[in-house]
Amino acid sequence: MIDAYALIYRSYFAFIKRPLTNAAGENTSAPFGFTRFLLDIRENFDPDYLAVVFDAGVSFRDVEYPEYKATREKMPDDLRASLGRIRDILDGFNDPVVELEGYEADDVIGTLAIKARDQGLEAVIVSGDKDFYQLIGPGIHLLNPGRGGATGVASEWVTEKNAIEKFGIPPSQVADYLALVGDSSDNVPGAPGIGQKTASSLLQNYEDIEQLIAHAEELKPPRASKSLQENAEKVRLSKRLVTIMTDLDVPLDLDSLKVKEPNNAELRDVFSELGFRRLTEQFSAAASSDMPSSEEEPRKNDISYQILDLQSDLTDLVEDIRASGRVAIASEFTTKDPLVGDLVSLAFSTKSGVASYLPLGHQKAFELTLEGEDQETVENLPGLKSRELAAIKEILEDPEIEKVGHDLKRTALSLARAGVRLRGFFFDVMIASYLYDPGSRDHGVASLALKELSRTIYDHKDLVGSGSSERSFSDVPIEQAGNYLCEVVDVLLGLAMYFKERLDERSLSNLMVNLEAPLIPVLVNMELAGIEIDRDFFKEMHSKLARELHIIGGDIFKQAGGEFNLNSTQQLRQVLFENLSLPIIKKTKTGPSTDASVLE
Template identity: 55%
Template sequence: MEIPPKTRPRLFLIDAYALIYRSYFAFIRRPLMNSRGENTSAPFGFTNFLEQLKTDFDPEYLAVVFDAGDSFREEIFPDYKATREKMPDDLRASIPRVRAIVEGFRDPVIELDGYEADDVIGTLARKADAAGLEAVIVSGDKDFYQLVDDHVHLLNPGRGGPNGVDADWVDLRNADEKFGIPPSQVIDYLALIGDSSDNVPGAPGIGPKTAVKLLQQFGDVESILAAAPELKAKRSRESLTENADSVRMSRELVTIKTDLPVDLDLDRLKVGEPDFAELRDLFLDLEFRRLAEKYTRGALEADAIESAAAREATYRTLTSVEQVAEWVEQARAEGRVAVGVEASLPDPMRGRLIGMALSAADGNAVYLPFDHHATAALELDLGDPTEPVPNLPPLSDPAMAPLRHLLADPEVALVGHDLKTTLLLLKRAGSPLGGGLRDAMVASYVLDPGRRSHDLDALAMEILAHRTTPRDEVVGKGRQRIGFAEVALDAARDHACERVDCAWRLWSRFEPELEEHALLPLFDDLEMPLVPVLARMEERGIRVDTEVLHEMSTKLRGELALIEEEIYKLAGMEFNLNSTPQLREVLFDRLELPVLKKTKTGPSTDASVLEELAADGHEVPRLMLEYRELEKLRNTYVDALPRLVHRTTGRIHTSFNQTVAATGRLSSSDPNLQNIPIRTALGREVRKAFVADQGFQLLGVDYSQIELRVLAHFSGDAPLVEAFRKGIDVHRQTAAVIFDVDIEEVGAAQRAQAKTINFATLYGQGAFSLARQLGISREMAQSFIDQYFERFRGVRAFLDAQVEQAKEKGYVTTLLGRRRYVPELKSRNWNVRQFGERVAQNTPIQGTAADMIKKAMLEVDEGLESGGFGARMLLQVHDELLFEVPVEEMDSVRELVVSRMEGAMALEVPLVAEWGVGDSWYDAKG
């Protein structure tokens, strides 16, 4: 796109709806959605284009022009634009957002009642020319070609996507390339060919080539119509003769007005600074994180909100034990302290404490260096690294006793973000935490588990409108990256203090919100007491027998080699089984299997495709599924777990994540011990490697059918409640209903199908999903679902009521009051709404089960502690707890765990906890 140099100041006139439509349809295959189910494609695309326009062209003047009601054209021709499709509802809903964004950029919106944007733009373009400006019309509308002259240009923004069109600058040099005629003939050209998109009739049968030929021969429409009876071409002669009035009307319809009563107010149109704070708030609400960060920085600079200079003045480094003692004495009077730590490694079980930040007042914080050594590279520009670092004595030193006593004082509330990590690191450094914990990360999760991120940077941006300094700006990137211990002290201080200051201020915001939404009991009585329990579980870890894993690895390699050889034989060639392009070539070119799904790069080879092909009897897809499962097992667990064994403890220390799953469930990572495959014999064998210490055994206790029991409690469905109260196998009962047989006659296969149906209804799956799982027709699957809800009518009523509550209140709740917001129900996208209905239906069930296991963990932990047992809780995996128990304590501990788990909550049906004991996790699962 060649852009000529400016000869005059430029006024950019943006055709708002043209750009809005372009932005919306650029994402039509994968619309952008925020967490409330709002389609944000148009606001996002419009914003990016507006920014790019200002960056690339640096316009002196700019206006965004909107249509304003019906125009005079409807009076001339009532069917004008009658064939246009109605604007999609989700696009219409985003128009106010776009207007707000334009307002935030402080760009004027211009609209004239009763006129289309084209006519307003045409008038302003001509007035700009007369005032000594160049006008640049930003639109892809072909009608604007009629306006191009020496000082009126077009900028076609183009469109993205696989069939995208580049942006294009149009002036007198290239204006005739579009239609093969100069701008002066565009009106006549459009009048002849008509416009199907605007329902402009033109002359039927006169196409672009004929129109150009006629205009080149006769010059204009009136001359063509006058000569029409003498034309040799029969089709043209008859069409022009019979439709002369229609052509004249069409010419009037396509002519852009240039004389409307709209002023060219250059003072108003002058481009200025945007309203950074307004745009920041808008982009936060729309969940455009990158844009929100950008305009937060602008807001800080423009409005001096919490400027860096003001904040630095409140951050101090304490370099002596006397200063620490003095600060502790002042902080104790507040009764609340925020604490944050900086470590040598992210893993608190491996990293060492480098420094600590503390705060006891909004906007004030201190930094305590413990293990800094100043060898940072000068090019990082983080202060003078050659100065000696005045490190404090270790936390365990007697001189640091006042600080240790403060942090362990049960009367002092301890505020922070991710306090579990803080707790682990400080305990290893010799300073256990003892106060009431107030974790801003957990508070954010309790308030809105569906929030996209609960990390400190995201929360500071969203809640405090503050951009924190990224860690990469402190420690550098790539080869220049250094350890935090090497960071110059002033930079370390500012980074650590900023984070603890944000945690303090976040908690100040979250506490009243928790109280307002009646969520403080859930936070205080369940989530926060769980933090130290999880920390102790992580600290203990679990022993792993690496020899078992090495033997499994050898076995897996042998099985993989056999499968690989069989695939090569069936394919008739060798290829890389892990290469998607090569597998695609074998399946769809060489073996000529049917293509079931396509991606941007070709036919899909994902698991769903392979499963469907395997179900149709194709061997290579079946073997590929087996190969992938075994390869994942080998790479993810069998070969990976030995590398994760802690060199000092000889155990694996997973991390339990409290703020990830929107249902309230815990998850684990590094490694993820909740995803160890258990459906295959080989997958289950991985658990043989998890073993007890000498003199101990592993005790596994698992809730039986907990989610179905919770469903029975919530729904009050009489047959379901009765089944659990009488100890009837609920899957056999369902099978008896579905297959119309006596419960005693239910076979194993029927029970297995009924189990699938029970859980399919529990999770809101439809007939299509159930049919695929059971390998039956969709009609039969629907019949099963209908029979299920006919028999268990209370279940249907409960699930429907949850959807209605979510629509009315915006959220559903668990038995303990945990909320999950369901913005998807407001979406205009059917698939998104269906997902929202499933969320509304199963969250109260899954969430209550999650709350129950958490409550059980607290009850069991308290019981083990008060009973003086040597047993240790090691893992929580879904509805199971795993313990390492001294052999002599096993009977007492088993009884305690089972009773505490079964009594964790009072439901309308009994809770049942099943147990197993063994030297390995595999043995304990029976």
């Protein structure tokens, strides 16, 4: 049984210093944290039954004591706005929600816990609310999921064996304990002057508050005696407020509470809207595996990717592009830097599911076998300045044909080295993604395809590797490279349509069309031209600064009484605070600070 609001608030405030937001500016801290709780519970505890319990309406406590919870701050607007998202997530997980009008979640949970225990089940309450300690006993346990952050605490599993460690009294006396000490968060008054230690000590000698009130005159310390004599009714009220009800008219319907398989596609869509990239990937993959093979086949059959060779007729491709007036393009080259690398290939697409790959600079891969070298047959097309590809070059340089791409500046630079001046910059998906969601850390094609189109494609590093094992794209086999780049241009059309609508919604299209797109060729020309520098001037500056640093270093060593590594924080710390005995202004985890503010 999950105490919904306890976990929602905890999730929200866990990110209060750096709230999570999605592309629409929506605060997603609570939905994200709550989702992590749900996943942790499923993965680590594998429950048979589950209920997510919410408060509903005005409770009897509010009626009896209008000041109840009156000191609490109003729920933040952005948290309230995210409650619908949390309900959507619960729907996606197929987790049942239980609530009873006029009662708090505590009372509903208390009732369900007792009923579950009486039916021989093990009831687990998931909450950080200390009030639930009064319910702990045989068959009823408490899971405090803890919290993260710098002041975080680990999750805690509480049973009747360790429950006494919290307050120093057994669960049967927790309500009396809370009635004595009060609760500032719920504005429960308690007995003024009686703190936690005193309350625990008193309850070790008396069974409950009624016995304490009956013997109030003889209690020690005197302040406790005086407080109970003067505030007996306030303490009784406090106990009524903190006592969890366990006899509500709430059925324990085990069939409806049975844990079900999540709706992966629904969760994928919700997480995509919330901007939870990894969760979107996780549930997108799960949704794909859920899809029957009969539903997958049409998508495969609808795809027509072709790799062009010397025998291919380019007429159809050229006519399709000119008839469409718009084409998605992508390029690959031998190095990460398009100003240095050579063009390896191009891909074009004018409609969904159809794309063409033009190999231009693939290398012949070979493998040593017992029979000798087994070489792959590679048929690259001639260069873009050749007679055979003249029509393709004309399309690339035609400003009337609108070009859609991802990082079109990079594509234009790679084409420039191949002797082609790309024109007709229309829509750059990478720039559009940044305009729409400048806070995102990943504007790559594969990430955007998954996040916005729920489509999984290969990432560039899946083909070329990374680090020391990274290879040139020219070494990727043509068929593998062709399928990859064709899929890239295929999804670029869908992404362009998606982001165009999103930019229109936010009145950002004008910025894209009139500033960002026209700026691309300007930046291309700037990078191609480069910036001329005066080498002699900078050489002289280098020598001058080196001489000045040498003089300054000498002065430092003289005052320090010896040479040391000026770039070593540890050695500098020893010189300043041990050798010279200078005062320590502030400390870090590793010792006295030597940052700029201290040195100045």
